Each structure stands twice: as structure tokens, then as C-alpha cells.
Amino acid sequence: MGPLFSPTVALAEKRLLDVKLGEIFSWLGTRDFTPNGLIGGVRKGHDRYYNKYINVKKGGIGGVAMLLAGYVVLSYVWEYDHIKHDRWRKYH
Amino acid sequence: MMLSFFDQFMSPTYMGIPLIALAITLPWILYPTPTSRWINNRLLTLQGWSINRLSQQIFLPINQGGHKWAVLLTSLMIFLITLNMLGLLPYTFTPTTQLSLNMAFAVPLWLATVIIGMRNQPTAALGHLLPEGTPTPLIPVLIIIETISLFIRPLALGVRLTANLTAGHLLIQLIATAAFVLLPLMPTVAILTATVLFLLTLLEVAVAMIQAYVFVLLLSLYLQENV
Numbered sequence: 001m002g003p004l005f006s007p008t009v010a011l012a013e014k015r016l017l018d019v020k021l022g023e024i025f026s027w028l029g030t031r032d033f034t035p036n037g038l039i040g041g042v043r044k045g046h047d048r049y050y051n052k053y054i055n056v057k058k059g060g061i062g063g064v065a066m067l068l069a070g071y072v073v074l075s076y077v078w079e080y081d082h083i084k085h086d087r088w089r090k091y092h
Numbered sequence: 093m094m095l096s097f098f099d100q101f102m103s104p105t106y107m108g109i110p111l112i113a114l115a116i117t118l119p120w121i122l123y124p125t126p127t128s129r130w131i132n133n134r135l136l137t138l139q140g141w142s143i144n145r146l147s148q149q150i151f152l153p154i155n156q157g158g159h160k161w162a163v164l165l166t167s168l169m170i171f172l173i174t175l176n177m178l179g180l181l182p183y184t185f186t187p188t189t190q191l192s193l194n195m196a197f198a199v200p201l202w203l204a205t206v207i208i209g210m211r212n213q214p215t216a217a218l219g220h221l222l223p224e225g226t227p228t229p230l231i232p233v234l235i236i237i238e239t240i241s242l243f244i245r246p247l248a249l250g251v252r253l254t255a256n257l258t259a260g261h262l263l264i265q266l267i268a269t270a271a272f273v274l275l276p277l278m279p280t281v282a283i284l285t286a287t288v289l290f291l292l293t294l295l296e297v298a299v300a301m302i303q304a305y306v307f308v309l310l311l312s313l314y315l316q317e318n319v
Binding site: 050054055056057058059063064067068071072074075076077078079081082083 | 099102104106111114118121122124133134135136178181182183184185
């Protein structure tokens with residue numbers, strides 16, 4: 001984890017959880033949103049998740065279960081616009 | 093007012109991005125590749141072992157020439173099993189309920205087995221159209237029947253998978269709606285319905301795995317005849 005004092009570390013090098021709320025927009029400005037940068041970001045995120053939860057000597061069900069739970073939540077968000085009509089419908 | 097039970101099979105989109113794209117690429121993400129280390133992590137070892145056993149079982153009855161298909165059929169089976177099982181999670185979309193996808197799997201692979209048979213051993217491949225020991229008067233009729241059954245194979249493969257999965261999902265949704273609606277009215281009946289729902293979900297898990305297996309098994313059978 002990065003150091004907690006903002007004056008000593010440059011804004012662009014901080015991780016998201018170390019950025020203060022006031023600086024969040026300027027932090028977003030330093031992020032790389034080109035296609036290459038986005039792909040690099042996805043790859044880094046994937047590697048971090050993989051090495052923390054799956055690529056361990058005695059990995060359990062937790063790593064995969066978190067992924068599937070995230071997929072369920074994402075699917076719900078994807079279908080919300082369609083499902084919201086079912087709320088108080090009389091005939092399903 | 094249209095019933096909304098079939099809406100779960102519509103391909104959902106969100107801001108123009110179809111969910112089917114995510115649903116189809118998800119199995120690829122779920123199976124990491126083994127590294128060049130001698131011993132990988134526990135999950136990867138398990139994955140490698142099960143894939144090994146699976147391909148052994150499928151390719152036991154097939155002769156040497158058919159083993160070229162090992163990678164294709166094993167990966168197809170794993171893909172189908174993963175797609176089916178992921179579709180049982182709530183709110184997810186099952187791509188294998190779309191007939192287009194299943195026919196896209198069935199027709200090219202079936203056609204490949206037929207063409208391989210016709211190229212390498214045409215007499216034997218045509219000979220499959222007439223079972224041994226048929227009485228002479230029956231021969232013309234039987235050849236017509238066998239040709240029809242040959243051409244109906246890809247249709248059967250695709251439709252079998254689609255129909256099984258669609259019917260299962262539909263049943264789950266129907267019984268779940270029934271249990272939910274009955275709960276304030278007749279709690280006992282609702283509990284009974286919930287039990288049926290539980291058993292049905294177990295069945296669906298089994299069907300998901302079995303259907304994928306049957307698909308690949310039949311393909312390997314067609315391959316065995318022709319290779």
C-alpha cells in the first residue's frame with residue numbers, strides 16, 4: 001500500500017484508495033484512457049486479482065465465487081431496465 | 093398483454109452492449125492457463141486433472157485418426173458445460189438457449205465428420221447407410237430412411253441442446269413464480285412448491301452437464317464411424 005501523506009507522493013503515482021476526495025478529479029485526469037492504456041489497466045487488474053486469490057498454493061472456492069458473484073451483480077444491472085416492469089405486474 | 097416468461101431468452105443489451113458478448117467470453121476468463129512451473133496452484137492442478145480424465149473418457153473408443161479431434165471436442169465440452177452451469181445463476185443469460193448458437197456448433201462439426209468419411213473411406217461411409225443383415229426387399233426403403241436420419245443429425249444436435257435448456261429455464265421460472273405468488277395465500281402449498289423448485293434446480297444442474305456431454309459424445313460417435 002502506498003504512503004498515507006499526500007505532499008510526499010506525486011498524484012499520478014497514487015493508487016485509487018490513497019487519493020483524497022478533493023483530489024479525485026485531478027487524479028482521474030492523470031489516468032491513461034487510450035485503448036492501449038485501458039487494455040493495460042484491465043490486464044493489470046486481472047493479474048492482481050489472479051495472483052491474490054487464485055494463483056496461491058491452496059486456493060479455495062472463494063476466488064472463483066467472488067468472480068461469479070460479481071458476474072451475477074453485473075447481469076442484474078444489465079437486465080434492470082427490463083426487470084423493473086415486473087415489480088407490481090398483475091399477470092406475469 | 094404478452095406473457096413475460098419468454099423474455100429471459102431475449103438477448104439483453106445495455107447501452108448498446110449485448111450481454112451475450114460477456115456471457116460467451118466468461119468461460120474463457122474462468123479457466124486460467126497453466127504456467128511453465130512444475131507444480132501450479134491447487135485450482136490449476138484440479139483443472140488440468142479433470143480435463144485430462146474427461147478427454148481420456150471421450151476418446152477411449154476412437155481409433156488413432158480421431159485423436160486429432162481431441163483438443164476441439166474437449167474444449168467444446170468444457171465450453172458447453174460452463175455456459176450451461178453459468179446460466180443457472182440468477183439474472184444471468186444462457187447463450188445456449190439460442191438456437192443460432194447451437195446450430196453454429198452442430199452443423200459445421202457434423203459436416204466435417206461426414207466430409208472426412210467421404211474423403212478417406214467413401215465406400216465404408218456410404219456403407220453405413222445400410223445396416224448389415226437387412227432383408228433384400230427392404231433395402232431401398234431403408235437407404236432412404238438412413239439418408240434422412242443422416243441429414244437430420246445436425247438438426248437434432250442443435251435442437252436437443254436448445255430445447256433442453258430452454259425448457260429447464262422456463263420450468264424454473266414458472267414454478268418459482270407459482271411458489272412466490274402462493275406464499276401469502278396458502279403457505280403449505282407454497283412450501284411444497286418450493287421443494288419441487290429445489291428438486292428441479294438439482295435436475296437442471298444435472299441436465300446442464302449431461303446435455304453438453306451428450307452433444308460431444310454424439311459428435312465423437314459420428315467421428316468414430318467416419319474416421
